[in-house]
Amino acid sequence: MTMPKEAHEPLPLADFQRWMVSVVTHFGTDDQAWNSDVATAELSHDRALQNVLPSKTLTEYDRIGIYRRMYFLRMRDSLAVDFPSVLHLLGKSQFEELTEQYFTAHPSNSYTLNDTGLKFPSFMRSTTLPDKEFIAQLAELELAISAVMEAPEVPPISAEDIAAIPPDAWNTAIFAAVEAFSLHEFAYPVHEYFCAVEDEQNEFPSIQPYPNFVYIHRSNFHTQHYALRAEEYKLLELLTQGITLGEAFEAVQQIFTDEQSNLEELQARISSRFQEWIMNGVFAAIRT
């Protein structure tokens, strides 16, 4: 039951709303939230206390506290869904602590919870955590996977499209990737870590610099992430930048062939991967 209080002067709507948001989004104790500089700049503690009605079973703090707790859980869960590997790496306690710091620094200003994690990688990079660069890159990978999952569906080139290309036109063909595609180079083995979490493995890569190349792609609404070798990454990067197939192959051969390597082996490998990308539906268009 709500307990009455004496009537008092009207409370401007904007002042009340700014006060309530400042208290609800404060991650400290109830007392800290009600007495924070931001909150008391809108309404003094006494004025706020006068406005919030207690019930027979709940105090003023308890009642506003329901909204405060739900805010924290909602924001934490939104990040936990988007960054399961970061959560795995940090553990629940540290993840929650960073969630509070993150949303204090970057409160949501979007109509959708899907956008709440957009600044999470850069935030992680700004922390003092010893492995912050690894964690930031892991977060970038998870964010990229979410983005591909939500990208518009564009039909890939068909077998008929491929068959229609004259043999002498392949060298100058230019490819465009589907929208549900992205390509990444990481300085740390974050893709290996992500796969280990996803596959519920017990062993994880060490957090030492070691390049990981990966492309993320969605086909028939199934999102996949594939590890690439450096030369495969380079070829895919050049192709999706609009370089002709012939020039891209040439460039990759020049970069990755030296006295120790076998040119034929390299050609066979990247040709095979190229065909795999075509079959997987990575490309949406070919211009000859």
Next chain:
Amino acid sequence: MLPNRWNLPDLGFGVGLRSVHYDYILENFPPVDWFEVISENYLSQGGYSFYALEKIRERYPIVTHGVSLSIGSTDPLNFTYLERLKRLADLMDTPWVSDHICWTGVNGRNTHDLLPILYTEETLRHIVKRIRTIQDFLGRRVVLENVSTYVEFAASTMPEWEFIARMAEDADCGLLLDVNNVFVSAFNHNFDAKEFIDAIPADRICQYHLAGHTHKGTHIIDTHSDHVVEGVWELYRYAYSRSGGRATLLEWDEDIPPFEVVHAEALKARAYRDSANAEGLGDNSAIVSTQKSEQQLLHAFAHDYA
């Protein structure tokens, strides 16, 4: 009892569409009358969610239900959001667009919660003006839902039900009466739930919501995590006896069970309608609506289980 004043359809007994049920629905096309979708989940119009929605739209009526309109906020209306909402509503050909009588944030900061408003003349003028703007912009009837609240304010100058009734009249908008929210707020603030329902203009009710909640002893939280409790069903029956048949929807958002369980819960509403009709509390409009729903079900059965 009155039909709703715009002759918006009684869609029958629907279920809130949730992603965990996409595959079941697309494989089985169960005999549900209609689905309600959370608008914000589909505004980007990409990914599997939107694909599933488009497929489901081919077979079922869809109503969009938002959580980010923030009608009560003192921030300016977000026309980027409204543009996307309009595009979705047009694509789905939704008979109305619904959201909540609340605010979600201020100064550009979104709490992603349905925050309680001050029931004052200032708030009333502010919200009425915004509803009219939004209805003009969307070109569709806006239907607003009463929310569950956990706090009341001394600065409020009228009860929630009076505020809602005046808001609906002044803005000429529809109402989505969430019976569970009435039940929850009535417990939390110790008012008479029937007094609330009696004050709501029945001809402006376009839709009902039903859901489960979590009783914490000292208060109730609107969690949508369980079956509808008997007290809420009785309130639904009471509200129906005033309004007649309106599109009725079951929401289940946490600990979501298999689709058949959710659908069966939604269909319990029919029994409460029937019992009200048997006691002479129903009227022709309600009976017609029920028959229409049965025809829709039969059609769905014939079509989907052939």
